[in-house]
Amino acid sequence: MTIAPRVPFALRSLAILVAIAAIWEGAKALFALPSYQLPHLHEIALDFLREGAGGERWVWIMAQNAGYTALESLIGFALGGVTGLVLAVTFAQSRWLERGLLPYVVASQTVPILAIAPMVVVWLGTSWFSKAVIAAYLTFFPVTVNMSRGLRAVDPDALALMRALSASSRQIFFKLRFPASLPYLFTALRISATASVIGAIVGELPVGSRFGMGVVIVNAAQYYNWRPANLWAAILVSAVIGIVFYRAVAVVERRVVGWSRVVPAV
Amino acid sequence: MTYLREYGPAALVLVAGLLAWEAVVYLFSIEFYLLPAPHVIVQSLRDTYPVLVEAGLYTFTEAVVGWALGCGGGILAAMAASRSPAFAGLVLPYAVASASVPIIALAPLAIVWFGVEQGSKIAIVVLMTFFPTFVSTVRGLLSVAPQSLELMESYAASEQQIFLKLRLPQSLPMMFTALRACATLAMIGAVVSEFFGGPVKSLGVYIKSTASLFQTRQAWSAILVACALGLLFYFAVALVERLVMPWHFERRER
């Protein structure tokens, strides 16, 4: 479904950004929105150059906190990914275990897992660890479910061929099941990329955390009346982290499973 | 007999899990504020029932209203976008990209704009549910097999007829998949945006405050309520899906 015009993505993005900027300032002028509700774009930009309490410029403070959140997300993502993979492979080997545990894994996707975030912080303390664990928790569910599906969805004819070639179980796994399930894995990883960032940020919300974008957002919200642009800037930075993560996974995906027909438009 | 084989292991795991939980708490004398035993949670549930029901309904309302507005808007926008495939192709990558933005970070802003009551949470839920629904529905509407289109052309069907008799019914499965996923997103969005600030009589604030005060049994019972409501919402949408598309459900493999 590649019906997009032939204009390159970069140019289109630029055009969209310009359009957004125009709508932003236009709306501000048209509805006479005060800076309190919708600051000027340049006010947000200037906020990055402002000096914080400790004398550092905000762009540096944001960068540090962003790095913190990104690290928590990354660790959680890696942990969750590996756990999910191991679980999926285990399920593939034991139908009994699968029937016993998979319903819960699937059902848990339908519950507000993040509601548990405050509990996790209670258990594991307010250091980076609890955030990484939350991120890992959000990551391993989609990975488990999707990988299980992928490992099961192998073409029966392909399996028959392997058996006709007298391939061992191990060979069948590494040469057929695993490569065939990679597209499913990456679909899950893209979801998890965003989920782990959200998990890290939400993990920073409960009282006691000192670093990370979640903390910055909460503080900026507290002092909003004095410096509205600060909150917008913090949200912008959080969005950028999410986008960077997602695109990184998408790029790796294209490299690894570019052959798959399951690769979506973006 | 097949029921036993299908659901037996899961039921067994549930019972075993609960028993193990109780055993672990007892054997290791885990402090109540770290991990309450299941029966303690159930007790707390009974004790704080009225508070939880009120908070639960408050938050659930945000989820449902936000879901209805967000998904409804997404479907309408998708129908409009499908009329012009060029436009859809232009907007779609950005709609998909929005999935990579932690929308929840916008919760404080929503509070600034819409106040600390339900309005701000509904706004967040709308944002969270709009884009996935939009993307799925557009894909469903535009991914029609060429031969099905040729068939319609051979009958000289008008664009409107093609839309009503082919694209729309064909897109229903994808649309409902998104609606189900958004049902769960809605509840999550409502609860978590309350973490950023909200009235005391909401689930999110209740969970956060009781947890920070180490009143963990109350926090857990509230979490349980949130989970139950999330599941309820999901199955309600799944039920509607089954009623609207009886043919699809019979066809789907387990």
Added chain:
Amino acid sequence: MGAPIIELADIAKTFESRAGATEALRAVSLTVQAGEFVSIIGPSGCGKSSLLRIVGDLVEPTSGVARVSGKSARQARLDRDYGIVFQTPVLYEWRTVLDNVQLPLELAGRARGEREQRSHALLRLVGLDEFAGHHPWQLSGGMQQRVSIARALALNPSILLMDEPFGALDEMTRERLNQELLQVCAETAATVLFVTHSIAEAVFLSTRIVVMSPRPGRIERVVTVDLPRPRVDETRALPRFFELVTEVRQSLREDPGVAADLRPGGAGSP
């Protein structure tokens, strides 16, 4: 002998793609009289499906003129003068069998009572009326194709365009459906343009067979099938049947592209 119902004059079709231009059809001219059953047979890629779609105004020829029922192909399509059957049944899974057959009648704005009556009649014609309330996936491949044929006849078209309709079915089902198709055609007096891969099928069904050359597709030969009508099972055993099959096969083999690989021993083609 009235005016021909299908007239193709010097049809050519070239497909443009990023990989370059592909010439699918070159200088194809053909006339079909009403009531004929014309099969188009040829190797893969010879453009037979494109030719069929040009007649149906689903593909535009790069040059040349296609006239159907005395009008332009486009007008014929807009007037719903033909019914089309594809290799896959293309039935809508959200509609029952009856509703699938009703589709063209709905699109043409017929009244409900008339639609249902006609749809039941069509299903009786193909012997599937008892499955009217079923859904497509509950039927076998052969049955689904019969439904798709019933649908193609819904608006009583004078022409039937069929693109390898029985290609995905097994030999026995195919032979049975061939017979049924002929009976249906006899009752509706439709003209049929039939694309196929199977020589035996083409000889059994047709009054004339158009043999096409490999890409770019041109008409290699037109074989007139003078077997007695109505065709029955025994027709397949007639010596004349074998002669015609051989004649068609030779025509196909005479094309340099096809012959060399298939001939045992490979004496090399002229």
